[in-house]
Amino acid sequence: MFKRLPEADEATIEFHFDGQAYRAVAGDSLAAALLANGIGQFGRNAADNSPRGPHCMIGNCFDCLVLLADGRTAQACLTPVAAGMRVRPYDPATAGSPE
Amino acid sequence: MNATVDVELAVIGGGPAGLAAATLAAEGGASVLLLDEQASPGGQIYRNIEAVCDRRPAIAAALGDDYRGGLELVRAFRRSGAGYRPRASVWEIAGDGALAVVGDGGAEVLRARRLLVATGAAERPVPVPGWTLPGVMTVGAAQTLLKASGLAAGEAVIAGCGPLVLLFALQSIAVGAPPRAVLLSEGFGDYLRALPHLPRAVGSLDLLAKGWGWLRQLKSSGVEVVTGVSAVAARGGSAVDGVGFITGGGRRDIDAGLLLLHQGLVPNGHLLRAAGCAQEWDPAQACWRTRRNSWGATSRNDIAVAGDCAGIGGALAAAEAGRLSALDALYRLGHIGRAARNGRALPMAAALRRHLRPRPLLEALYRPPAEVLRPTAPDTVVCRCEGVRLAALTELRGLGVPGPNQAKAFSRCGMGPCQGRLCEATVGRLLSDEPPLAGRTPQTYTIRPPARPVTVGQVAALDGLAEPAGEVSGMLDR
Numbered sequence: 390m391f392k393r394l395p396e397a398d399e400a401t402i403e404f405h406f407d408g409q410a411y412r413a414v415a416g417d418s419l420a421a422a423l424l425a426n427g428i429g430q431f432g433r434n435a436a437d438n439s440p441r442g443p444h445c446m447i448g449n450c451f452d453c454l455v456l457l458a459d460g461r462t463a464q465a466c467l468t469p470v471a472a473g474m475r476v477r478p479y480d481p482a483t484a485g486s487p488e
Numbered sequence: 489m490n491a492t493v494d495v496e497l498a499v500i501g502g503g504p505a506g507l508a509a510a511t512l513a514a515e516g517g518a519s520v521l522l523l524d525e526q527a528s529p530g531g532q533i534y535r536n537i538e539a540v541c542d543r544r545p546a547i548a549a550a551l552g553d554d555y556r557g558g559l560e561l562v563r564a565f566r567r568s569g570a571g572y573r574p575r576a577s578v579w580e581i582a583g584d585g586a587l588a589v590v591g592d593g594g595a596e597v598l599r600a601r602r603l604l605v606a607t608g609a610a611e612r613p614v615p616v617p618g619w620t621l622p623g624v625m626t627v628g629a630a631q632t633l634l635k636a637s638g639l640a641a642g643e644a645v646i647a648g649c650g651p652l653v654l655l656f657a658l659q660s661i662a663v664g665a666p667p668r669a670v671l672l673s674e675g676f677g678d679y680l681r682a683l684p685h686l687p688r689a690v691g692s693l694d695l696l697a698k699g700w701g702w703l704r705q706l707k708s709s710g711v712e713v714v715t716g717v718s719a720v721a722a723r724g725g726s727a728v729d730g731v732g733f734i735t736g737g738g739r740r741d742i743d744a745g746l747l748l749l750h751q752g753l754v755p756n757g758h759l760l761r762a763a764g765c766a767q768e769w770d771p772a773q774a775c776w777r778t779r780r781n782s783w784g785a786t787s788r789n790d791i792a793v794a795g796d797c798a799g800i801g802g803a804l805a806a807a808e809a810g811r812l813s814a815l816d817a818l819y820r821l822g823h824i825g826r827a828a829r830n831g832r833a834l835p836m837a838a839a840l841r842r843h844l845r846p847r848p849l850l851e852a853l854y855r856p857p858a859e860v861l862r863p864t865a866p867d868t869v870v871c872r873c874e875g876v877r878l879a880a881l882t883e884l885r886g887l888g889v890p891g892p893n894q895a896k897a898f899s900r901c902g903m904g905p906c907q908g909r910l911c912e913a914t915v916g917r918l919l920s921d922e923p924p925l926a927g928r929t930p931q932t933y934t935i936r937p938p939a940r941p942v943t944v945g946q947v948a949a950l951d952g953l954a955e956p957a958g959e960v961s962g963m964l965d966r
Contacts (some may be wrong), residue, residue: 390623390642390745391630394663394844396544397638405667414637421637429622429727429745429824436904437875440726442622442815444872446530446629448525448577448940449610449756452620453875467525 503531
């Protein structure tokens, strides 16, 4: 899995995923922040409910989808992490609903 | 929110082609705006280059001189006076040239007299069994994480072919996170096929020597390198935990929590196709590309293309192509005369030819294997978004479904959020006639805007967007 190299380890931001607190580096995408914390599954596919995580990291594959606190769907690889951000795994059953 | 910015030249994409073009055009007196999806200039090849070179010297050193060499391009762009809009996605180029853009400030419509599309390339999708499992990523994705966030891909199995496979394996070793194994799909037959292209590439001996050196360096590093690998498959439940494959020695299986796939690059052409720019099939690169002349002019007289989005040529070629397109834009905008354009173009065109010289050799050597272009395992997911497997498409083919757009209606393949980016080439080949790889042109999905996700609320708040460029009457009639 992925590990943060010492030179880049400036984790100062706290954010939440699925109710748990994690640390990230300012400038990380949500995808990088989650992978750096050992989280590989970001949600489930809308069509067949299979587990999914980031694949392409350039905004093309839409497998890194997560849900923001207000229920909006976001591509984790294109969304910067921010202090205090609350994120949930993408779940087709709850997409669109606020926390 | 609906601010309209009028510029002479809008450049879409902040990689080497877009940066070089915007710099030259701004220095030549044009008003220029560069729009890019990322937070900082550089594109995927020079991703996050300013911060890495500034604050992460060990990572910059591991990424190598070719990466650090992009810094001058970014610095020149910053000095050029060109406008810059980071974190902005263009979701449509309308028939009248208006750009629909969504970014941090919501959606807006921008107008430019000329457009240069430089949206670069994406990795060719590699549909193998199990490739939707978390932990199966592309090599480029892992390299992006290294550039953007200083994340190392520990203990990965890297599988595929192409220069990026070798380069990333060496970069991972250099940052202290060597891969568990490197599985190369190329074998003896590929070297034989590449041989006739060697004479033309002799002028690029430095590049060939570099590639050869990478392979030698990797083989002497202690990392297991297996050549002639086929039938790669990921196994696992909620995430990948192993990789199976076939080699000369028979069937093998390696435990792995991370599988990185790569089979070369293909142009990012959806935005151009939706804008009505004519595309053509490139048999050598096994992909679609936008038809253009030597100035990058497309079939639409207000849109030019440059760089890998118009056919894979690499970063150095992309920058030269960007400069050529910018010169032509300056000419068409009335900033320079025809003689000045043609004169200044000569050294750029020569450099572009030099950078493109080794491509036929690389294309022959690193041609994706038939099983990647046209998978055979029935349980392989072809359309990731809708979970459509090969068996379902084979059945549709048997029923006489003639092409991808019809298959879409029957199976939902290509109907998910990626809009067919990851399945259209595979579906096109699966439904085309036998023999599938004999240079026959596969069919594609019809692509319509939006090319990037945008909410109904954002669209509703817009005004000033004209009719789309493509055929949409069927949709409006409903």
